[in-house]
Amino acid sequence: AQSVTQPDARVTVSEGASLQLRCKYSYSGTPYLFWYVQYPRQGLQLLLKYYSGDPVVQGVNGFEAEFIKSNSSFHLRKASVHWSDSAVYFCAVSANSNNRIFFGDGTQLVVKP
Amino acid sequence: NAGVIQTPRHKVTGKGQEATLWCEPISGHSAVFWYRQTIVQGLEFLTYFRNQAPIDDSGMPKERFSAQMPNQSHSTLKIQSTQPQDSAVYLCASSFSAETLYFGSGTRLTVL
Numbered sequence: 001a002q003s004v005t006q007p008d009a010r011v012t013v014s015e016g017a018s019l020q021l022r023c024k025y026s027y028s029g030t031p032y033l034f035w036y037v038q039y040p041r042q043g044l045q046l047l048l049k050y051y052s053g054d055p056v057v058q059g060v061n062g063f064e065a066e067f068i069k070s071n072s073s074f075h076l077r078k079a080s081v082h083w084s085d086s087a088v089y090f091c092a093v094s095a096n097s098n099n100r101i102f103f104g105d106g107t108q109l110v111v112k113p
Numbered sequence: 114n115a116g117v118i119q120t121p122r123h124k125v126t127g128k129g130q131e132a133t134l135w136c137e138p139i140s141g142h143s144a145v146f147w148y149r150q151t152i153v154q155g156l157e158f159l160t161y162f163r164n165q166a167p168i169d170d171s172g173m174p175k176e177r178f179s180a181q182m183p184n185q186s187h188s189t190l191k192i193q194s195t196q197p198q199d200s201a202v203y204l205c206a207s208s209f210s211a212e213t214l215y216f217g218s219g220t221r222l223t224v225l
Contacts, residue, residue, distance in 0.1 A: 043216030105155040
């Protein structure tokens with residue numbers, strides 16, 4: 001079965017700084033990979049997804065992620081964070097489009113003004 | 114498009130009572146998922162329907178929890194004899210297949 005590890009439970013950065021949230025997955029095949037964001041008292045929203053092709057995928061609000069198969073990683077990046085980016089970010093993996101999606105434990109991002 | 118609608122937003126039950134949570138998926142979506150979210154356990158998969166048929170209920174506690182999808186416009190999660198450890202936010206999501214999930218805002222269940 002697939003699994004996802006997000007090693008950082010909480011990340012604190014200053015507004016305007018760059019950001020990387022780490023994600024490693026476990027799956028023997030080529031995975032479907034996702035990043036979701038959850039703002040307080042809301043459900044999760046999709047930031048970006050990777051199925052195939054260019055390993056660097058662009059998402060909403062300036063976020064991007066890079067699929068590195070040799071490292072089984074799918075880290076999320078942003079060049080310059082804004083205070084409104086403060087939220088919990090979830091990495092997720094699926095075997096294909098018809099299988100359930102496995103989520104990591106999430107990383108809480110705190111952006112200091 | 115109102116998105117995935119979950120009702121109620123908050124529910125408080127006494128220990129031993131029954132709780133029924135409702136989910137209305139986005140029209141046209143064929144897959145419905147239920148997750149449970151707590152601080153301690155994080156996001157736990159419960160069950161998954163496709164075209165109203167149960168596909169995977171491996172995350173459902175075998176006792177007291179049941180889920181149904183009687184028609185394409187709603188799904189229910191029922192918890193019998195609720196216990197304090199059932200307190201959580203229950204999230205419903207829908208999708209065309211199992212690609213992008215669209216989540217509702219959740220139902221916060223508190224069992225006293």
